[in-house]
Amino acid sequence: MRLRHIEVIQALLQTGHLGTAAEWLQLPVTEVERILRDAEDQLGFMLFSSVRGRLQATREARELQVEMARVYDALEPVQRLANSLRQYQAPPLRIICTPPLAQQLLPQSIAALRRHLPDAPCTLLSQPTRDIVRSLLLRESDLGLSLHDPDRAEIECQVIAQGKLQLLAPHGWLQPRQKYISLQDLAGQAMVGLEGHDPLSPALENKLHALRPAPVIHTRVQTHQMMRSMVEAGEGLAIVDPFTALGAKSAGLDVCPLAPAVPVSLYALSLKNGEPSTAVQALLAIITEQAAAMLAN
Structure with a gap:
């Protein structure tokens, strides 16, 4: 089978009508019919039968449909690149x-x-x-x-830019106009922790564990975004990167940097x-x- 055969068969499977498939493919009806017959001749079996004016797929055509869809999926990146080269003379960014x-x-x-x-x-x-x-x-x-x-x-x-780790807290937890929070102020507080390795965490976690009493961590999650969601749900405080903290205040959370500052690049x-x-x-x-x-x- 050639790609042209697959294209026509797919169009007929979708539309069930020679005329509609021809309009879809921008081909004459006679050409669509010729390509279909050529495909059936090569395969050695019927792909469609006429039932009350519509083309009904045979069992063989339905079984072929799954594999033909995979061919179309494999061609999609090629088509995107071709369109890019034609229009912009460069691949996608x-x-x-x-x-x-x-x-x-x-x-x-x-x-x-x-x-x-x-x-x-x-x-x-x-x-x-x-x-x-x-x-x-x-x-x-x-x-x-x-x-x-x-x-x-x-x-x-x-x-290309630098910021600071930020504390996220429920609304009203921080004092009005509070500009920073010291690590000591987190002693004994309920906090959300990170599960797994995070390069921003080891030095900070060691400092938190050294507090007396140490913060209480009942829940650990995989990402800083999940930490923010847990704070929003009332699970405790969290220390996150500055980009995750963006918009947290408008979402109703208290936000401020740690002191001494922990830089993030x-x-x-x-x-x-x-x-x-x-x-x-x-x-x-x-x-x-x-x-x-x-x-x-």
Whole structure:
């Protein structure tokens, strides 16, 4: 079978009518009918039978439908790349970032990029840092963004913004106009913890465990976003990165940095010795500006 055969069969399976399938494929009805007969001749069995003016798929056609759908799915990335090359002479801009950055920073930055490059195709994925590194090494992504330095020889790691870890608390827990909170003030408090390895956590957790009495942690979650949700649900206090804390105040939470401050860096990750495209350079400049503005606020 050829791809043209599959295209016609899929259209007939969807429409059940030669004329409608022909309009869908922008082909003459006679051409659709000819391609169908050619496919049936090659296969050696009927694919459709006429029942009260409609084409009804045979058992063999229905069994083929699953595999033909897989062929279509496999062709979709090829079609996207072909459209990109035809319209822009460049592949899509592929960005991958850790979950906290996918909530506000990246959507706003891509929206700003769209004002400069209105038709540039772009894909955005959210993954942990280890998967970002893997994606860059496999050349599946053009730019990675993380709050952690992966410390890999093959990866260029550039600090583009800096902020501070933030305390999230239920509304009214902090004093009015309180600008920071010391770790000692967290002694004995109910807190939400992180499960698994997080590069931002070890030094902080050691300090929390040294408090007397130590904070009480009944619930541990995987991400800072989940920590914020648990605070909103009344499970206790949480210490999160500054991007996760963005918008928490408008959601009804109290937010303030720790004292002494615990710095957090935003890193742009890319392959060493790579040549960033014009779109990547433009987006990186926008992200740097947006991040600085968000963290300043």
